[in-house]
Amino acid sequence: MSIPDALTEAAAPTAVAADGLPADLLVGAATSAYQVEGAAQADGRGPSIWDDFCLRPGAIVDGSDGSVACDSYHRWESDLDLVAGLGFDAYRFSLAWPRIFPDSSGAPNPAGLDHYERVVDGLLQRSLQPYVTLYHWDLPLWLHRRGGWTSRDTAHAFAEYAGAVVDRLGDRVASYATLNEPWCSAFLGYGSGEHAPGVRDAAACQAAIHHLLLAHGLATLRLREGTSSPVGIVLNFTPAYPHDPRDERDVEAARRHQVFNDEVFLGPLFDGAYPDELAELAGGAASHVQDGDLSAISRPPDYLGVNYYTRSVVRHSATAGWTCAETVAQEAKHTAMGWEVYPAGLRDLLLGLARRSGLPLYVTENGAAFDEPLADRQRWAYIEAHLEAVNQARAQGADVRGYFAWSLLDNFEWAFGYTKRFGIVEVDFGSQARTPRESARRLAALLAARPQTV
C-alpha cells in the first residue's frame, strides 16, 4: 500500500515511551449523558430525540435504549470515586439538555441543574477537573417537534440553555465544550438517518449543519458572559489518505472526503466561510446564512477538541456520492467496530490541526471496542499506541494539552446498543457492577508513575 509522506518519516507509534506520560498532559476519562445516565424519567427529565428514536423498530441493533444504561445518574458518586481512584486528572461528561429544559415552558428545571451542580462539586472535591460538554446528541424532543436542528430557533434555544448552565456552574467547570461531533448530528441524524432523529434529507442536513454551528457561536458568546473558563468545540475526524498518493484522482478523492467531513466545520469556524463544494449538496449550508452568522461562528474558540478513532484510505470513484471517495479496505488490525487501528493517523491529524487552527488541542475521545476478557490486551495496546502518537505530535510542535480515554464505562453505543464495549471499566448491565479492565489498571499505573500531576 502506498502511504503519504508524513507516515514514512517517523516510526509508527506503538507503546508509550519509557519515560512515560508527560507531566503536563492532562489525562481524563470520558462519557456522555444519554450513554451512561439512564434515569430517563427522574427529577423531571423530559424525553430526548434518542428516547424517541430507540422506539423505532430496527433503529438500534439489539432493540435496546438508554433508559437505564449504566444508571450513572443515581451512581454518580461511586462513578466519580472510580475516576479518582484510577488517578485521572479530569472527567469529561455531558449535560442532558432535556433534564434542564424538559418542555416548552421556557423555565429551566432546577432539579436538573441541581444534579449537575452536585456532580461538578463532587469532581472538585475529588481533585478532578470537570470538562463539560453541553450537547452530546440528546436534543429535547419538544425542540425536535418544532423543527430540531433544521430550525434556526434551536440555535437560540441552545444559547439559552448554555446561559442557564453557566449561570449556575460558572468557573467551577474547568472547560466547556458547546457541541460534540456536529458532523454526526447533521450527517447521521438528518442525512443518512442512522442516528436520531432518523431523518434522511440532504436539505435538512444542510440546515442542521448551519444551525448547529450557529448554536455553537451563540452559546460561546453566552458562556463567556458567565465564565472565564475555556470554551471550545469537539469535532470528529477520520482523516482520509489517498490509496495511491501518486494518482491525482485518489488525492482529490481524499481532499473531497476532508471537505465534506472536516472543512464543512473548520471552514466556518476558522475562515468564516463554508467550503464551495458544499453548495453541490442541496444548495449547501450557506443558503441558511443570515447577516452576522459567520462572524458569530468564527469567533475563535479557546481550544479544539479532537475525537479520533480511525482513518480511511480512499480512492476515486465516480459512483461514490458527493465525495467521489470510495473506502479501500486495509489489511490491518481492526476493532470490533470494524475500524482500522491506525495510531499514526492521530499524530498526523494533530499536526495538521495545530497548523490549521493555531489552537491548543485536546484529544477529547480516543479508545476502542473489542470483545475480550478483563485482560483487555488489545484495548490497552490501542490506547498505549495512541498516547505515543500524542507524544510524537507534541514532540513535533503540536500544542496538545490533554487526552481523554473513551470510555470510562461500557455504555449505550448509539445505534449499536449494548453490543459494543468501549469501557476501560467493564459494566455488568444486570447487576450494574463495575470492574476495571487491565487497560484501566495499566493506565492508572502510568498516571501514578508521572513525576508530578498537572
Ligand code: FCB
Ligand atoms: C463518538 C461519540 C461517542 C462514542 C464514540 C465511540 O463518535 O462521540 O459518543 O459513541 O464515538
